[in-house]
Amino acid sequence: MEPDISIPDVVIKxxxxxxxxxxxxxxxxxxxxxxxxxxxxxxxxxAQIRRDLSYFxxxxxxxxxxxxxxxxxxxxxxxxxxxxxxxxxxxxGPLGQAIARYGGxxxxxxxxxxxxxxxxxxxxxxxxxxxxxxVATMPERxxxxxxxxAIIAVPASAAQEVADTLVESGVKAxxxxxxxxxxxxxxxxxxxxxxxxxxQALTYYLAPAPSRLRRT
Amino acid sequence: MEPDISIPDVVIKxxxxxxxxxxxxxxxxxxxxxxxxxxxxxxxxxAQIRRDLSYFxxxxxxxxxxxxxxxxxxxxxxxxxxxxxxxxxxxxGPLGQAIARYGGxxxxxxxxxxxxxxxxxxxxxxxxxxxxxxVATMPERxxxxxxxxAIIAVPASAAQEVADTLVESGVKAxxxxxxxxxxxxxxxxxxxxxxxxxxQALTYYLAPAPSRLRRT
Numbered sequence: 001m002e003p004d005i006s007i008p009d010v011v012i013k014x015x016x017x018x019x020x021x022x023x024x025x026x027x028x029x030x031x032x033x034x035x036x037x038x039x040x041x042x043x044x045x046x047a048q049i050r051r052d053l054s055y056f057x058x059x060x061x062x063x064x065x066x067x068x069x070x071x072x073x074x075x076x077x078x079x080x081x082x083x084x085x086x087x088x089x090x091x092x093g094p095l096g097q098a099i100a101r102y103g104g105x106x107x108x109x110x111x112x113x114x115x116x117x118x119x120x121x122x123x124x125x126x127x128x129x130x131x132x133x134x135v136a137t138m139p140e141r142x143x144x145x146x147x148x149x150a151i152i153a154v155p156a157s158a159a160q161e162v163a164d165t166l167v168e169s170g171v172k173a174x175x176x177x178x179x180x181x182x183x184x185x186x187x188x189x190x191x192x193x194x195x196x197x198x199x200q201a202l203t204y205y206l207a208p209a210p211s212r213l214r215r216t
Numbered sequence: 217m218e219p220d221i222s223i224p225d226v227v228i229k230x231x232x233x234x235x236x237x238x239x240x241x242x243x244x245x246x247x248x249x250x251x252x253x254x255x256x257x258x259x260x261x262x263a264q265i266r267r268d269l270s271y272f273x274x275x276x277x278x279x280x281x282x283x284x285x286x287x288x289x290x291x292x293x294x295x296x297x298x299x300x301x302x303x304x305x306x307x308x309g310p311l312g313q314a315i316a317r318y319g320g321x322x323x324x325x326x327x328x329x330x331x332x333x334x335x336x337x338x339x340x341x342x343x344x345x346x347x348x349x350x351v352a353t354m355p356e357r358x359x360x361x362x363x364x365x366a367i368i369a370v371p372a373s374a375a376q377e378v379a380d381t382l383v384e385s386g387v388k389a390x391x392x393x394x395x396x397x398x399x400x401x402x403x404x405x406x407x408x409x410x411x412x413x414x415x416q417a418l419t420y421y422l423a424p425a426p427s428r429l430r431r432t
Binding site for chain 2: 017020040181207
C-alpha cells in the first residue's frame with residue numbers, strides 16, 4: 001500500500017504513545033498485539049488504532065494481530081526516531097533548568113547538547129554537565145552543528161524573537177513552552193506545550209455535558 | 217443555533233490559542249477581527265477557524281468579522297475559564313518545582329494551592345509560598361476542598377498509582393507530565409504533556425516529504 005495523502009497531525013501525535021506502549025509490551029515478552037489490546041494500553045479504541053496505522057500500510061494480519069517488533073520498528077522509522085538528534089534549549093530559567101535536568105530525553109534519541117540564555121548571571125552555570133552559553137553565540141553554533149531541533153523555554157514576550165533567530169539559523173522543529181503563538185515559515189513545525197492552554201482545554205470537560213453545549 | 221454533537225478534542229485544544237490571540241488584539245485596541253486575521257495570528261487557516269467556531273453557534277457577521285469581546289467571552293465561557301480552579305501538583309522534583317514556580321497559572325484562573333511529594337527531604341520545603349506536603353494526606357485535602365484539577369509531575373513508574381489516588385479522591389481533570397499512558401475512568405480527562413512524545417511527533421516532519429510517506 002502506497003499512501004498518497006498527507007498524514008493528519010493528530011495521527012502523528014498519537015504514534016509516540018503507541019510506540020511507548022509497544023516498547024513496554026516487548027519488554028514484557030509479548031510478540032503480537034491485537035488492536036483491541038493496544039487500544040486498552042493507550043486509552044484509544046481498536047477502530048482508531050486500525051485507522052491510524054492504515055496510513056502507513058498493512059501491519060496487521062487478520063485474526064493474528066500486529067507483530068510488535070515489526071510495528072514498533074515501522075513507527076520509529078516513520079517518526080524518524082531511530083536517529084539521534086542534537087537539541088538546543090533556549091532559556092535557562094526554572095523551566096529551562098527542569099528541562100535540561102530531565103533525564104528522559106537522551107534514552108529516546110534527543111541529546112540536549114546546548115543551553116542558551118541572555119542573562120549574565122546564568123551564563124557559565126552548569127546544568128547536567130551542559131554549560132549555559134550566551135544566546136548571542138547561538139546562531140553560529142546551530143549553523144555549524146546543523147541543529148534542527150530546539151526547545152523554547154523563555155518568557156512569552158521574548159519567544160517570537162527567539163523563534164525568528166532559530167529559524168534563520170536553520171532550525172526546523174520547535175518545541176515551544178512559551179505561552180505565545182509563534183509565527184514561523186511554512187517549512188518549520190511548532191509544537192506548543194504551554195501548560196495554561198492545556199489546563200484550559202481540560203476545564204472544558206469539567207462542566208456537565210448539557211451546560212457546556214448550551215449556546216444561544 | 218443549538219449544537220447537538222460533541223465537540224472534537226482537537227477543536228477544544230485550539231480554543232485556548234484563539235482566546236490568547238483575541239486577548240492580545242483586545243489589549244491592542246481592536247474591536248473586530250476577520251477569520252483571516254485570526255488565522256494569521258494563530259497559525260491556522262480562515263476555513264478552520266470558521267469551522268471550529270461553528271460548533272458553538274453564530275459569532276461572526278458576514279463581511280463584518282467577529283466582535284472580539286463577544287467572541288472572547290463566549291470562548292472563555294465554553295472553556296469554563298471565567299471560573300477559578302484550585303489545582304493540586306503531585307511531585308516536587310525539578311519539574312514540579314518549575315511548575316509551582318511558574319507565574320502564569322494564577323492570572324489565568326488556576327490557583328496552584330497545594331504541592332505534594334512522598335520524599336521526606338522535600339516535605340516541608342516551600343515553593344512560591346506553598347509548602348510541600350506529605351502525599352499521604354492528599355486524598356483528605358482533595359475531598360475536603362473539592363479539588364477537581366491536578367498536575368502529575370512524578371516519574372513514569374509512579375504515575376498510575378498517583379492517578380488512581382487522584383481519581384478515587386474526586387479529581388476529574390489531570391495534566392500529566394509523566395511519560396506514561398494513564399488509565400482512568402471514562403469521566404476523567406487526561407491531557408498528556410510529555411516532552412519526549414512531543415519531540416517525537418516533531419521529528420516526523422524533519423524527513424523530506426517523499427521519504428516519510430514511502431512505505432511497503
